[in-house]
Amino acid sequence: MKIWLVGAYGIVSTTAMVGGKAVEKGLVDTSGLVSQLPHFDGLDKFAPLNFEFGGHDIRDIPNAYKAALEHWEQNRHFERYYLEEVSEYLTAIKASTGTALNCGKGVIEELQPIKVLESEGLTLREIAERLESDIKSFADSDTVVINTASTEPLPNFSDRYHGSIDGFEAMLDDNAKEFASASMLYAYAAIKNGLPYANFTPSVGSNIPALKQLAEEKRVPHAGNDGKTGETLVKTTLAPMFAYRNLKVHGWMSYNILGDLDGKVLSHPENKESKVISKDKVLEKVFGYSPFSITQIEFFPSLVDNKMAFDFIHFSGFLGTRMKFYFIWDAIDAIVAAPLILDIARFLLFAKKKGVSGVVKELGFFFKSPMESEIVNTHQQFQELTAWFQELL
Ligand SMILES: NC(=O)c1ccc[n+]([C@@H]2O[C@H](COP(=O)([O-])OP(=O)(O)OC[C@H]3O[C@@H](n4cnc5c(N)ncnc54)[C@H](O)[C@@H]3O)[C@@H](O)[C@H]2O)c1
Missing domain, CATH: 3.30.360.10 (Dihydrodipicolinate Reductase; domain 2)
Structure with a gap:
């Protein structure tokens, strides 16, 4: 399967790439992967442990290997051997330029030097189209998009622009940039093209009525928000x-x-x-x-x-x-988070293949603020996930 990571050069993303490829090559066992528990036997048929990665980022780094190496040099969060074994694969991954629209000072000031679509003078509609075409050039029918980019501030909510998909389209046409946030635009690009989407961050992502409506209309499953890891x-x-x-x-x-x-x-x-x-x-x-x-x-x-x-x-x-x-x-934050990226991607692909669409609240087990679910008790969430899987299988 293919996973498109928004924030591809981050430590969670690059650790997911290294781990995903190491598992695929049989270099390491599957400890940490929830989806490999016996409860989920049969998932392999729908989402095998076989991954291709791509993504967007805004930091000007030549490729995912360089990004992973930078993180490794600071953290030494796994044996260097794994990184070198997959270095050729990671070197070939070059993130597409993303947008940092309304991502706050934390992103703009701390991640320099950055390269963003808005500095090319594009309108909101053009930014959305660029994100879409980047994703489409990578995606196939077995692709999932996951947001692992830095956390954005709360957006400037607007009923008019966020309340329905027509409103959202009007926001793009009106070039109403003050109401858009980067994470919404990535979610829109994924869902519009029929790709399951997950938000591993507390940013808004697909959690607005407009994008929930789009997901229903396009029959796309999506889930979030904010990975529950620590x-x-x-x-x-x-x-x-x-x-x-x-x-x-x-x-x-x-x-x-x-x-x-x-x-x-x-x-x-x-x-x-x-x-x-x-x-x-x-x-x-x-x-x-x-x-x-x-x-x-x-x-x-x-x-x-x-x-x-x-x-x-x-x-x-x-x-x-x-x-x-x-x-x-x-x-080690990335070590507890990275396997969940692979798990969430596999469960979302499974959901899509089983005809599930809209918010998959049964994936709440993976999130701090599960969308459309009041259940936060981990034990209950695990039961809900296993029951959902068994029923669909
Ligand atoms: N255990 C965990 O690590 C954990 C748990 C829950 C949630 N999260 C969330 O996951 C996200 C990633 O965490 P991390 O530790 O990998 O952070 P990180 O800073 O290492 O990685 C974030 C990456 O996103 C990129 N980025 C920032 N804004 C972007 C944008 N608008 N478009 C595209 N790329 C952008 C950055 O350049 C960076 O490469 C954060 O939002 C974090 O809060 C992490």
Whole structure:
């Protein structure tokens, strides 16, 4: 199958490329890939472990090997051997120039030097057409598009332009750039061309009525938002324990520190806002009430991709006695995220082949803010995913 990655030169994307090719060549086992669990036997027939990659990016880097090597030199996040074994393949991947429209200061200032379509003086319609033609020149009927680009600020929402696909088309024709964001344009390009789309970031992506309508009309499955890989994964796995035992959670503090490009971009308040909202909402959904909560994400350069989270939970039980729970999550962000890119792509291709269209809420297991689903409990999400798969198979 083919995967088009928006943000192809990022650490999540390049790690997915290295890992995907290493698995395909049989150099490494499939640990970390949810889709390889026995629960999903039979998926191979629809989406084999065989990948071609392409994508968009805005950083001026010659090819995906150079990008992967830059990340590797800073992080040494896997054995160099794997990178060298797939170097020829990655060197041939040259990302198409993308757009950074309304991506905020975090992207524009921290990722320099960048190359973007808008600097060529294109209208909004022309930018959308360029994105479409780039994707079409790579895609076949077994292609999925995934957004793994840096997190954008919240967009300037407009009922008129985002409320229906006619409105969205009018936004393109009116050149109303202040209402468009890069992630919407990529999602539009994918869905319009019948390609399943997933949003691994908290950016808006396909999560507006206009693009949901387009996905229904084109019979395309899509899913998002924001990969659930670290602190939120632990939180939504652990929080149900308090709920099951009828323990009252008074407060939950989550303090996250990370370095690398993602951390740099998120150090800008407008880019960080969508991420904090995405992490913050889950407790209320598990408990049905909102404990006092602190969610912080801070840039800590020397950690690079080694993201850490410190959580403190204050709760009470029988006879009102107050107790405490603490945990530390200490993981390599790209290593927990990259396999999910391959999983999501495989499940979306499976969905398409089974005639599923619109938001696939059963893929909520993979996301912090699952679209059109109130279920954030990881255990329930896993059951929902396996039941959905078995039923369709
Ligand atoms: N565990 C995780 O790593 C994890 C979990 C959930 C979500 N995410 C999200 O996934 C995204 C990627 O994370 P990462 O660590 O790989 O970040 P990264 O900074 O290494 O990669 C982002 C890539 O996107 C490119 N980019 C930025 N804006 C773009 C645009 N408008 N169009 C095309 N390309 C663009 C950048 O040049 C860069 O190569 C981030 O939004 C992050 O918040 C990551």
